[in-house]
Amino acid sequence: MTSFPKPTLIPVNGVELEVFEAGTGTPVVLCHGWPEHAYSWRHQLPALAAAGHHVIAPNQRGYGNSSRPSEVTAYDIAHLTGDLIALLDHYGYADATFVGHDWGAYVVWALARLHPARVNKVINLSLPYPDRAAMPSIDFMESVLGGDNYFVHFNRHPGVADALFEANTAHFLRNLYRTPASAIPLIDLATAELQPGEPVLTEPDLAVLVDAFTSSGFTGGINWYRNFDRNWDLLQHADPVVHQSTLMIYGDRDTIPKSPNLEDFVPGVDVISLDCGHWIQEERPDETTQAITKWLAQED
Template identity: 80%
Template sequence: MTFPEPTMVPVNGVELEVFEAGTGKPVILCHGWPEHAHSWRHQIPALVEAGHHVIAPNQRGYGNSSRPPEVTAYDIKHLTGDLVALLDHYGYDDATFIGHDWGAYVVWSLAVLHPARVNKVINLSLPYLDRTAMPSIDFMESVLGSDYYFVHFNRRPGVADALFDANTARFLGNLYRELASTTPLVDLATAESVPGEPVLNDEELAVLVAAFESSGFTGGINWYRNFDRNLDLLAAVDPIVRQPALMIYGDRDTIPPSPTLKDFVPGVDVLSLDAGHWIQQERPEETTQAILKWLAD
């Protein structure tokens, strides 16, 4: 099947660009940074074939979805609120949520903020983060330095945004590699070359480049600028994820497995694939089959 045509859906005071296909039990796919709903292109046909109504939004700040100017409009309550409102729009009490990278953070948070709306969780790359041990931006700066991208995005607002906007194709082409680069993330926008085979072919990269040339990077980077705010917003929430969950790691990802995952997600199954960070795009068949098998069990 071809990638679905988008629909603009009003939710939670914004509009989301949503790609949907199929009928049956709902599955909502949540992309990460700097991604797009198109990152799920390999999984959507198989999920539809397996009898699911697949809903893949470009989350706020991405694609043609709304890009509010206020940084606080991208905090975790707004991001999870968008997904709850998306369920309401389609008339679903709950759904299975699948997230990658920042999308995984949103899905983990949704599972504890709105547990009745989430029946199963599948997350890729980013495990559940123990909030009692999660470092703040200040801590990251003291350990990793001011050039670490989380710190850079927060301490130097607008600088990385402008650099990525001016070098979109080079930045994304350098970032989407099977081998993680040792080049600082912000410097990927101007690096002549980086190691590793490209994850995306020319046509796939062109889709991503066109999307970010239209939207810019500020909306997505604003997710990072709410990192400390999110800790405060989640501080009083029961941190245990009680839904059945599947965590898929990439063996070559720079994000390590979590030693406390089962403490906070007692119903989790864990799987590792021979992949870097872009799991569902690097290993599409293995990822898709793992998802389908787990959902069928």
């Protein structure tokens, strides 16, 4: 198990974020996905610090020991991006490089659009720029993917998945953190037999996540999904183009497809693909770290 710095609770934007940091120099903010934790960046944090960066890895609201507001709307994209801007303000930074994986990438894409002056560079893993759908997201997803899709299920059946995951936390995470991803519905991973595929996490690393979600529960993170329609409204007037220099890192075996029109929305993008599934920085930690540090060195 890789050592990780001790956290600090930092008040921002009406909540407290549990923040792990290391190094000095130009700021780099690492934004985890679902159901993850700042610990998912344990391989990149020390390497980026050694490369001359002040690396800031928050547990975003709803995760770890960060605040978990009870209102679903407290997890919309305005709040999530507002937390990161307030974090910059706390440290006195005008801007930073933001790195996101999975849901963290969604937040970083939105941050670059809603607060472009505060985002120096963008590095996103797994989730390419999300094109704006012609209708609110959950309706669209249900029409295309059906009611069993977890995006739809989380919204149509509030509380059901939360309770199921919390009653089977270790088994659910052990089933989820595998590559290639299971073909069965995500909801079923909480109770299904152990799925085929290679484990992504060692047992000690998995234990860190199990402990974190046993303490925090899953509702905070799932509430991010319950704001997709609200986010669709909140982003409608933002400039759709991401103007910052951007690095997009794909996993060739990820279940999330690569974008066919990424350069239309992110004209300054460089693209790298790694031989892995969805959990890119976990499955290919050295390659991910090298890709990020090399790209940042070239861009600085």
